[in-house]
Amino acid sequence: MSSIPIRPISGALLAAGAALWLTPAYPHAVCGDRVFPATLAIDDPGVLDELTLPTVSWVPNNSDGAHEWDASFSWTKTITPALSVVIGSGPTWEHPGSYGWNPLDTEIQYQLLCVPDAEFMMKIGFDVTWAGTGTGMFAASGRQNTYSPLVDAGLGFGTLPSSLKYLRPFAVTAEFSTSAPGYDWVNGTPYVTTFNWGFTLQYSLPYFSSHVAEIDNDFLKHLIPVAEFAFQTPIHNGGAAGQSQTGYFQPGVVYIADKWQVALEAMIPMTGATGHGAGVIGSLDFYLDDIPNRIDEPIFPHGFGIAPGI
Amino acid sequence: MRNLSWKIAVALAFVFAAAQAFAHAQLEKATPPVGGTVASASEIRLEFSEDVEPRFTGLTLTGPGGASVPLGAAKVESGDQKVLIVPIAKALAAGDYTVRWHAVSVDTHHTQGTFEFTVKP
Numbered sequence: 088m089s090s091i092p093i094r095p096i097s098g099a100l101l102a103a104g105a106a107l108w109l110t111p112a113y114p115h116a117v118c119g120d121r122v123f124p125a126t127l128a129i130d131d132p133g134v135l136d137e138l139t140l141p142t143v144s145w146v147p148n149n150s151d152g153a154h155e156w157d158a159s160f161s162w163t164k165t166i167t168p169a170l171s172v173v174i175g176s177g178p179t180w181e182h183p184g185s186y187g188w189n190p191l192d193t194e195i196q197y198q199l200l201c202v203p204d205a206e207f208m209m210k211i212g213f214d215v216t217w218a219g220t221g222t223g224m225f226a227a228s229g230r231q232n233t234y235s236p237l238v239d240a241g242l243g244f245g246t247l248p249s250s251l252k253y254l255r256p257f258a259v260t261a262e263f264s265t266s267a268p269g270y271d272w273v274n275g276t277p278y279v280t281t282f283n284w285g286f287t288l289q290y291s292l293p294y295f296s297s298h299v300a301e302i303d304n305d306f307l308k309h310l311i312p313v314a315e316f317a318f319q320t321p322i323h324n325g326g327a328a329g330q331s332q333t334g335y336f337q338p339g340v341v342y343i344a345d346k347w348q349v350a351l352e353a354m355i356p357m358t359g360a361t362g363h364g365a366g367v368i369g370s371l372d373f374y375l376d377d378i379p380n381r382i383d384e385p386i387f388p389h390g391f392g393i394a395p396g397i
Numbered sequence: 398m399r400n401l402s403w404k405i406a407v408a409l410a411f412v413f414a415a416a417q418a419f420a421h422a423q424l425e426k427a428t429p430p431v432g433g434t435v436a437s438a439s440e441i442r443l444e445f446s447e448d449v450e451p452r453f454t455g456l457t458l459t460g461p462g463g464a465s466v467p468l469g470a471a472k473v474e475s476g477d478q479k480v481l482i483v484p485i486a487k488a489l490a491a492g493d494y495t496v497r498w499h500a501v502s503v504d505t506h507h508t509q510g511t512f513e514f515t516v517k518p
Contacts, residue, residue, distance in 0.1 A: 117421065120510050203509070249493075249513065252432075297424040298512050300432030345421065345446055376506075 119203030120298065121243035121258060122291070124341045125372045127352055128317035129262035129285040132208045132241035134171045134198040136375035136385075137163040141177070146354055146366030150333065153181040155366075159189070165376075165385040169198035169396020173214075179224070187223025190216050194237075198396055206243030206258070213237070214264070230273055235283070237264030245298065256294040261286040265322070277327035285317030285334075293343060311341040315352065333361040337368065348372045422447040422454075422479075422502035429514040436517060441468075441483045443498060448478035453501035456483055461492035478503070491518040 116123035116133025123131045125139065139161040149155040159177025166172060173194040180186050194214040201208040214235040241260040262285050268278035292302060292310045302308040318334030325331060339352025354366035390397045422445040429435040441456060451473045458466040469484030481500070494516065499509040 117508070122421075245511075252513075293423065297427075297431060297510050301426065301430045345423070 116208070116241065118201040118208040118241070119206045119243070120245050120294070121206035121241075122293065122343070123208070123241045123243075123258065123260060124289070124311050124313070124343050124348055125350070125370070126260065126287050126289075126313060126315055126341070127339070127350055127368050127370055128315040128335060128337050129260065129287060130212075130237075130239050132210055132239040132260055134165060134169055134196050134210055135163060136165050136171075137161075138373045138375055139175075139370055140373070142368065142370035144354065144366060144368035146356075146362055147364035149181070149362045150360055151181070151184070152362075153184045155184075156180040163196075167385050167387045167390040167397050169390070169394075170385075171196045173212075176220075181224070185224045187225040188221060189225055190218065190221040192216050204246070206245045207241070209238065209240040211236075211238050214266075216266075218269075231269040231278065233266050233268050235264045235266040237262060237283075243294075245294070252299050255298060256291045258289045258291060258294075259286060260289070262317075266319075267323075271324055277324040279321050279325050279328045279330050280323035281319045281325075282322045283317075283319050285315065287313055287315045289313045289341075306342075309342050309344060311343060312339075313341055313350075313352070314338045316357070318357070331360045332358050334358055335361065339368075346374050348374075421506045421508050422449050422500040423508060424498070424510050424512075425479075427496070427512065427514075431512040432514065434515040434517050438489055438514075438516065439485055441485065441496060443481045443483075443500075445479045445481070445500060445502070447502040447504075449473065449481060450501045450503055450505075451478075451481070453507075454481055454499065456481075456496055456498035458483075458485065459495045459497075460489065461494075466494070489516045491516050 116131040116135060123133060125131050125137065127142065142159045142161070144157045146155050157177065157179050159175060161173060161175035163171050163173045173196065175192045176189050178186065178188050192214065194212050196210050196212040199209045199211050214237060216233040218231045239260065239262045241258060244257040245255045247255050262283070264283045265280060266283060267280040271278055290312050292308050296302040296308040315337040316334065317337070318332060320332045321330045334357040336355045336357050337352040339350060341348055341350040349369070349371050351369045352367070354368050356362045424443060425446050426444040428442040429438050441458065443456070451471060455471045458468060460466050466489070467486040469486055471481055471483045474480035474482055492515070493513055495511060495513050497511045499507070501507050
């Protein structure tokens with residue numbers, strides 16, 4: 088989810104005015120020459136206007152031994168060019184088991200850094216999963232909020248020398264967060280704090296085609312093969328709650344167009360506690376900042392002067 | 398559930414009600430070609446995925462040894478605002494050249510990129 092040039096004297100005023108509204112945004116995750124696509128296991132390192140609708144996943148045997156279907160949406164809205172809020176939720180079906188709507192999830196994100204020449208960007212965020220907003224199988228489990236400070240970063244390899252030009256389309260992104268409940272114990276029930284970490288390795292054919300060597304095939308030059316790794320490691324009360332590390336390896340591909348992208352990945356469990364058998368996950372993502380509409384710009388496009396981008 | 402689906406559909410229709418062909422201007426094709434080798438070149442021609450604003454779109458060209466190559470005024474192709482044309486002021490000597498371009502699409506999104514081409518002896 089988000090990064091993002093006049094002359095004669097008669098144009099000077101135009102230039103000054105335009106500079107204010109041409110450059111401040113980080114419209115989807117663009118930093119310098121690099122476009123970071125939205126990925127499925129971890130978040131991208133940008134702040135942007137984006138709608139993910141839907142993300143759908145299926146795993147044959149989850150940690151409870153059940154088939155599981157999940158569907159979710161996520162809407163990210165920029166408040167200022169570098170500050171956004173995210174809202175998301177969605178239902179889960181388990182068989183055998185039941186159905187439920189996941190607790191509401193909200194997040195505030197800040198674009199901390201974009202170094203265009205280095206193709207490096209970073210954002211920080213704070214996520215809250217709200218107690219009492221789940222239904223069905225999630226109604227009883229969410230008795231308290233869960234708080235997750237997080238950091239996302241991405242680095243493109245475009246600065247490699249010409250002799251390594253075929254490696255320039257590579258990029259890595261990473262995410263680190265902790266998810267902590269408001270209380271460790273409630274009525275004798277332990278609540279687990281986890282350390283969540285993951286990374287992706289991407290090879291951008293759009294980057295290859297526009298920076299290294301032109302690709303004639305119109306389909307291929309929009310593909311980004313990606314490998315994602317995402318883990319949740321209990322760091323408090325894991326033993327008391329009988330939880331251990333879970334995680335997935337998710338190889339797949341992203342097709343990136345001008346205003347949307349579609350992603351499809353396999354979900355391969357990396358630990359016994361995660362489940363068994365490969366699942367699949369896919370998503371459709373709209374870059375709202377690229378689609379003229381009534382909500383495509385930051386609410387305060389020039390910020391407040393409090394901090395860069397805010 | 399059906400009611401919810403209708404609400405989502407109506408919301409999406411609202412969001413995309415005024416959708417037009419605007420987005421980031423990405424480089425689709427270049428002449429001389431990205432990474433290619435040519436016998437000579439008299440202009441740099443960049444084809445973008447979106448219409449670009451010529452007043453805010455341009456490029457620099459550096460040759461062997463990092464020397465800057467003088468260029469003419471950038472302009473968009475008549476009848477096709479997706480194509481930027483920049484004349485090269487003098488004949489290019491053999492060697493490797495680097496194009497650094499920046500573009501602003503008509504909806505004000507900024508993009509940039511770099512590529513190399515070779516003029517053969």
